[in-house]
Amino acid sequence: ARETSESNIDVLIIGAGPAGLMAAASLAHLKVPFRIVDRRRTKIFTGQADGLQCRSLEIFDSLGFADRVWKEANHMIEICMWNPGPDGVIRRSDRIPDTIVGLSRFQQIVLHQGRIERFFLDNIDKYTEKKWGGVERGTLPESLEIGMTGEYPVKVVLRGLSDEEVEVKQVIVSGEKSVGNIGSDGLFRSNLGDAAEDEEEELIRQSKKRGGESEIVNTKYVIGCDGARSWTRRALGFELQGEATDFIWGVMDIIPITDFPDIRMRCAIHSANDGSLMVIPRENRLVRLYIQLKEVTPDASGRADRSKITPALIFGAAQKILRPYKIDYEYCDWWTAYQIGQRVGTSFSDDTNRVFLAGDAVHTHSPKAGQGMNVSMQDSYNLAWKVGLVAKGICKPSILSSYQSERRRVAKDLIEFDHKFARLFSGRPASDVMDAEGVSMEEFKDAFLKGNLFASGLSVNYGPSNLVVKPGNPAEQGDGSTRSSLLEGTPHNLTEEEFAKKQALASGLPVGMRFNSFKVLNQACARPWHLQERLKLDGRFRIVLFAGNILAPEQKQRVQTFCDKLDAPTSFLRRATPKDDKIDSVVEILTIHSAKRTETELLRDFPEILHPFDAHNGWDYNKVFVDDVSYHEGFGDAHTNYGVNKERGCVVAVRPDQYVGWIGELEDFEQLTNYFEGCLLLRDQA
Numbered sequence: 001a002r003e004t005s006e007s008n009i010d011v012l013i014i015g016a017g018p019a020g021l022m023a024a025a026s027l028a029h030l031k032v033p034f035r036i037v038d039r040r041r042t043k044i045f046t047g048q049a050d051g052l053q054c055r056s057l058e059i060f061d062s063l064g065f066a067d068r069v070w071k072e073a074n075h076m077i078e079i080c081m082w083n084p085g086p087d088g089v090i091r092r093s094d095r096i097p098d099t100i101v102g103l104s105r106f107q108q109i110v111l112h113q114g115r116i117e118r119f120f121l122d123n124i125d126k127y128t129e130k131k132w133g134g135v136e137r138g139t140l141p142e143s144l145e146i147g148m149t150g151e152y153p154v155k156v157v158l159r160g161l162s163d164e165e166v167e168v169k170q171v172i173v174s175g176e177k178s179v180g181n182i183g184s185d186g187l188f189r190s191n192l193g194d195a196a197e198d199e200e201e202e203l204i205r206q207s208k209k210r211g212g213e214s215e216i217v218n219t220k221y222v223i224g225c226d227g228a229r230s231w232t233r234r235a236l237g238f239e240l241q242g243e244a245t246d247f248i249w250g251v252m253d254i255i256p257i258t259d260f261p262d263i264r265m266r267c268a269i270h271s272a273n274d275g276s277l278m279v280i281p282r283e284n285r286l287v288r289l290y291i292q293l294k295e296v297t298p299d300a301s302g303r304a305d306r307s308k309i310t311p312a313l314i315f316g317a318a319q320k321i322l323r324p325y326k327i328d329y330e331y332c333d334w335w336t337a338y339q340i341g342q343r344v345g346t347s348f349s350d351d352t353n354r355v356f357l358a359g360d361a362v363h364t365h366s367p368k369a370g371q372g373m374n375v376s377m378q379d380s381y382n383l384a385w386k387v388g389l390v391a392k393g394i395c396k397p398s399i400l401s402s403y404q405s406e407r408r409r410v411a412k413d414l415i416e417f418d419h420k421f422a423r424l425f426s427g428r429p430a431s432d433v434m435d436a437e438g439v440s441m442e443e444f445k446d447a448f449l450k451g452n453l454f455a456s457g458l459s460v461n462y463g464p465s466n467l468v469v470k471p472g473n474p475a476e477q478g479d480g481s482t483r484s485s486l487l488e489g490t491p492h493n494l495t496e497e498e499f500a501k502k503q504a505l506a507s508g509l510p511v512g513m514r515f516n517s518f519k520v521l522n523q524a525c526a527r528p529w530h531l532q533e534r535l536k537l538d539g540r541f542r543i544v545l546f547a548g549n550i551l552a553p554e555q556k557q558r559v560q561t562f563c564d565k566l567d568a569p570t571s572f573l574r575r576a577t578p579k580d581d582k583i584d585s586v587v588e589i590l591t592i593h594s595a596k597r598t599e600t601e602l603l604r605d606f607p608e609i610l611h612p613f614d615a616h617n618g619w620d621y622n623k624v625f626v627d628d629v630s631y632h633e634g635f636g637d638a639h640t641n642y643g644v645n646k647e648r649g650c651v652v653a654v655r656p657d658q659y660v661g662w663i664g665e666l667e668d669f670e671q672l673t674n675y676f677e678g679c680l681l682l683r684d685q686a
């Protein structure tokens with residue numbers, strides 16, 4: 001056997017699906033050294049998840065590749081509902097906008113997971129300082145030990161697989177031959193069938209037997225993004241709790257040949273007796289059909305017989321549901337089937353906050369609401385900057401506890417939503433008001449409308465922690481349970497009344513929710529920007545200073561006093577910034593004022609700390625903005641939209657992931673200091 005090598009790395013990511021790649025991209029943007037391994041030999045090329053919510057697009061924009069996705073994707077504009085009429089024949093009963101109007105600068109789009117993975121890989125390559133070696137494929141963890149001491153306390157042994165071993169795995173899990181020229185078979189990765197829990201152990205045994213390579217990696221943190229059958233989760237001894245349902249669905253990506261009029265719309269179709277169908281129009285003429293399979297039901301053990309499921313069976317079901325319309329295809333890109341199961345992980349991290357789980361590893365549910373990839377990526381977007389900033393010594397380790405408290409609650413909400421949605425979708429439509437067992441189509445539409453807000457990803461509202469200052473018990477886990485480690489470092493005792501007063505200073509920026517975006521103009525060059533475009537993921541916290549009417553003498557003085565405090569040698573801002581770094585390297589200050597742009601001068605009217613000077617680059621012209629009318633893109637009316645007083649303004653602390661952490665008056669400097677003392681490691685200036 002070869003000698004086992006040993007190395008150190010700040011963060012090890014296990015699994016390179018959407019969650020793992022999001023973690024990797026975030027760390028690349030923060031310049032934190034990481035490695036990412038995956039058992040698969042290649043990325044995904046067809047099928048699997050395809051829906052992208054508004055929030056995911058905002059996140060992609062913070063990483064710099066939303067434009068690529070936006071251009072290539074199919075845009076979902078309208079949802080059509082089809083239901084049986086009194087004669088039992090399906091007809092269009094409703095149209096609603098796919099994304100709630102005005103919710104975000106982006107709307108829901110669809111593009112397959114393989115392209116998203118491609119964009120991630122390119123982005124990581126671009127932002128990794130040293131040449132990035134890429135995802136280490138055909139590699140899986142063999143053991144994991146969490147130590148208590150040293151800079152790299154977690155020890156993971158990695159094992160390399162040969163090409164044959166990676167191949168073998170697919171045969172083991174699939175257990176059936178490929179389906180020929182009818183498109184890629186996604187069944188082998190589906191949750192149907194009985195893939196052995198110990199398949200990894202078998203692969204490792206084989207690799208050991210032939211003297212395959214292994215390596216010891218000592219790391220500060222591990223992020224387990226290894227999907228629904230997560231090895232990392234099992235290594236930690238955690239479980240997914242929940243149940244499988246009896247609903248079995250087939251998925252097909254085809255180029256349809258049909259007379260159904262709404263094939264290029266997103267459709268929810270309930271037939272009278274043949275089940276339900278969802279139509280998702282896709283890029284490149286493709287259409288995805290989600291089809292309820294009434295002919296396949298789970299046995300007494302709760303498992304469905306996978307061998308019965310073929311493309312012909314799935315498509316036959318679709319043809320029946322769509323009657324009297326006809327549908328056929330010449331080309332199928334991919335197909336799969338799954339049994340809806342709704343499960344949430346018992347824990348998202350180990351007790352010492354060294355090993356974390358994200359994505360499908362901690363929540364599984366039906367794919368129809370288009371949530372899987374989105375929520376998975378949003379998990380690791382929430383986590384990676386925290387891990388990265390703690391690894392760099394900028395943030396206190398106690399911020400890591402907020403990952404579990406914030407994301408487990410989201411996962412639980414997601415399962416609840418999915419539960420309701422799946423039942424309404426899979427149920428038979430009620431024939432009339434007396435039909436208690438049937439699903440009321442009014443209720444379905446209502447759930448769809450409400451679900452749209454949830455599905456956008458924009459209703460997420462994080463609870464109290466040392467990163468979010470609001471009343472409540474930060475140890476609460478969203479399901480009645482508490483975790484006392486979450487109380488560490490949360491010094492904010494705010495009553496409901498005090499909080500309501502602070503929140504009223506910017507009623508359109510709820511504390512705990514993502515910073516909404518409206519257009520403002522750059523004071524120096526008059527170019528309009530969506531404010532969110534200035535909140536890139538680079539690991540920096542931000543203070544958004546609504547400076548009010550800067551030309552009114554009294555207000556100008558308030559701003560001056562606030563800035564003097566920021567600029568003082570002992571201020572949290574100075575203490576947070578490493579000695580030789582620029583003053584905006586840990587916390588960046590962005591200013592928005594409400595005076596007339598043409599009457600205001602950047603250098604004359606704004607204290608230097610708001611547009612810092614450096615000897616190489618001169619003044620920083622990209623930090624002060626005005627809420628005024630643009631030449632070509634109208635008026636963003638940011639103050640009205642954010643609910644901020646135009647004369648007096650306010651101060652908002654924003655986390656690196658764009659969530660609002662704290663709101664206060666310009667005079668609340670001490671509370672602002674408390675906020676940053678709660679999460680940043682400040683240098684002792686004594």
Ligand code: FAD
Pocket residue numbers: 014015016017018019020037038039040047048049050051113139140141186187189190191200225226227228229230231232251336358359360361367368369370371372373376
């Ligand atoms: P995954 O994408 O599952 O990524 C996990 C990664 O970890 C994989 O690359 C895997 O190879 C790797 N890995 C696993 N074990 C190990 C190990 N021991 N060591 C190293 N690497 C490991 N969502 C929808 O919205 N619509 C759909 O139609 C849809 N269809 C799906 C069909 C199938 C067959 C599957 C499997 C999923 C589908 N999903 C769908 C769900 C969607 O793909 C996931 O929600 C999303 O990919 C979750 O991302 P993730 O990164 O958490 O996990």
